[in-house]
Amino acid sequence: MTTDHKAILSFTDGTPSVEFPMLKGTTGPDVIDIRKLYAQTGKFTYDTGFLSTASCDSTITYIDGDKGQLLYRGYPIEQLAVNCSFLEVCYLLYYGELPPESEFKEFEQLVIHHTMVHEQMQFAMRGFRRDSHPMAILTSLVGSMAAFYPDSLDINSPEQQDISFVRLIAKMPTMVAMSYKYSIGQPYIYPKNSLDYASNFMHMMFATPCEEYTPNPVLVRAMDRIFTLHADHEQNASTSTVRLCGSSGTSPFSAIAAGVACLWGPAHGGANQACLEMLEQIQAEGGLAKVGEFMERVKDKNSGARLMGFGHRVYKNFDPRAKLMQETCREVLDELGLGNDPIFKLAMALEKIALEDDYFVQRKLYPNVDFYSGIVQRALGIPTSMFTCIFALARTIGWVAQWKEMITDPEYKIGRPRQLYTGHPERAVHGKRSRA
Numbered sequence: 341m342t343t344d345h346k347a348i349l350s351f352t353d354g355t356p357s358v359e360f361p362m363l364k365g366t367t368g369p370d371v372i373d374i375r376k377l378y379a380q381t382g383k384f385t386y387d388t389g390f391l392s393t394a395s396c397d398s399t400i401t402y403i404d405g406d407k408g409q410l411l412y413r414g415y416p417i418e419q420l421a422v423n424c425s426f427l428e429v430c431y432l433l434y435y436g437e438l439p440p441e442s443e444f445k446e447f448e449q450l451v452i453h454h455t456m457v458h459e460q461m462q463f464a465m466r467g468f469r470r471d472s473h474p475m476a477i478l479t480s481l482v483g484s485m486a487a488f489y490p491d492s493l494d495i496n497s498p499e500q501q502d503i504s505f506v507r508l509i510a511k512m513p514t515m516v517a518m519s520y521k522y523s524i525g526q527p528y529i530y531p532k533n534s535l536d537y538a539s540n541f542m543h544m545m546f547a548t549p550c551e552e553y554t555p556n557p558v559l560v561r562a563m564d565r566i567f568t569l570h571a572d573h574e575q576n577a578s579t580s581t582v583r584l585c586g587s588s589g590t591s592p593f594s595a596i597a598a599g600v601a602c603l604w605g606p607a608h609g610g611a612n613q614a615c616l617e618m619l620e621q622i623q624a625e626g627g628l629a630k631v632g633e634f635m636e637r638v639k640d641k642n643s644g645a646r647l648m649g650f651g652h653r654v655y656k657n658f659d660p661r662a663k664l665m666q667e668t669c670r671e672v673l674d675e676l677g678l679g680n681d682p683i684f685k686l687a688m689a690l691e692k693i694a695l696e697d698d699y700f701v702q703r704k705l706y707p708n709v710d711f712y713s714g715i716v717q718r719a720l721g722i723p724t725s726m727f728t729c730i731f732a733l734a735r736t737i738g739w740v741a742q743w744k745e746m747i748t749d750p751e752y753k754i755g756r757p758r759q760l761y762t763g764h765p766e767r768a769v770h771g772k773r774s775r776a
């Protein structure tokens with residue numbers, strides 16, 4: 341990582357200039373190592389939103405926002421989404437290599453045999469209102485894993501790290517399906533060990549005790565691909581939350597629960613729900629005839645309207661996942677005979693208009709992963725309120741892999757940013773204001 345180059349910082353306030361080493365990664369922007377800045381100058385950097393800050397070094401995922409490139413452990417997302425199953429991608433993200441066939445079969449069986457949750461978990465659910473948002477329930481269920489699995493809380497034990505990894509990716513589909521079943525008043529469906537990962541999830545979501553349910557293989561493949569497309573995305577808001585939370589040494593279940601909570605926000609993982617609600621609202625207001633009016637509102641800063649599913653902090657080109665999601669969307673709609681779905685047609689019209697509109701072109705706003713994911717999930721029968729739960733299910737592997745990378749880094753420290761204080765200078769409390 342080290343290079344011969346340095347960054348020299350000089351000041352006009354009399355502070356002596358200082359030099360910082362420049363570090364170079366495998367690819368992507370070089371970084372200025374400013375870890376000694378405060379000790380050498382008594383000054384902080386200031387970067388709210390972390391627009392120019394690398395919070396760590398990582399070997400897991402690389403994004404080139406200008407090229408629209410996304411690599412998991414060096415493999416392009418376009419190749420993984422077409423050639424690998426989500427569970428193979430989980431193995432890749434956690435262990436660093438795609439699994440040999442024999443090892444994958446063993447890994448798959450290990451995950452399958454951890455898909456049931458503790459039987460008491462259903463009683464933790466009973467306290468929730470039936471109309472609770474599934475993400476509120478899921479945040480609690482993931483956090484409760486620290487209570488149900490106290491035998492894997494030692495973050496310094498490689499064996500306990502690995503069993504927590506398996507428990508999290510194995511039980512997320514079960515907990516997501518339980519959150520859904522609870523919200524519609526149906527009985528929970530236990531996992532079936534004869535089914536693959538995505539089939540098992542769809543079975544737990546849509547089967548009932550009253551009749552056989554056989555998932556459509558085209559829809560299962562689409563579900564599996566949706567998981568892969570959402571698996572990891574370097575230091576996004578929820579992953580950074582997991583790293584910061586996990587840096588205190590708390591359990592992986594608690595750190596991942598913090599990630600679930602962060603993902604729920606509409607600026608982040610909640611955008612898929614917000615995007616479909618936006619499309620349905622435009623459709624209700626008149627559909628394509630109303631698109632121009634809506635776009636004018638989006639461009640009017642005072643309206644507060646945003647084209648949900650568009651824009652990205654890193655991608656200033658097409659989000660490669662959006663293209664793959666659009667293909668998956670078309671496959672699913674064709675399989676279901678919904679090729680003329682008005683919402684899909686509206687989304688494609690919006691995308692075309694936005695890509696030709698100066699406001700979006702100047703700001704390099706392109707469709708992101710959330711723009712089509714809501715349409716395809718709705719076609720798969722997943723209710724809008726569950727979209728972000730699906731995102732959380734898939735992103736769990738990214739969160740766990742990044743958490744593992746952090747806690748096994750011998751140089752890691754608890755994260756503790758500083759601030760620019762702009763409050764009152766010291767002042768005195770006059771007189772006694774309350775009786776002690």
Ligand code: SDX
Nearest residue numbers: 573576607608609611646647648649650651652653703708
């Ligand atoms: C995800 O970080 C990740 O990797 C996240 C993610 C992952 O896999 O983990 O990729 C998943 O969160 C995807 C993003 C989902 N969010 C949305 O689709 C919500 C809509 N998009 C935005 O709110 C916004 O684009 C963000 C939050 C995604 C990015 O915000 P930034 O980088 O802080 O950019 P910004 O808000 O400063 O916008 C730059 C300009 C602004 O205009 P100006 O002040 O320069 O005039 O673009 C405008 C913004 O007003 N803008 C939009 C817009 N997004 C940005 N205007 C209209 N519609 C939008 N969607």
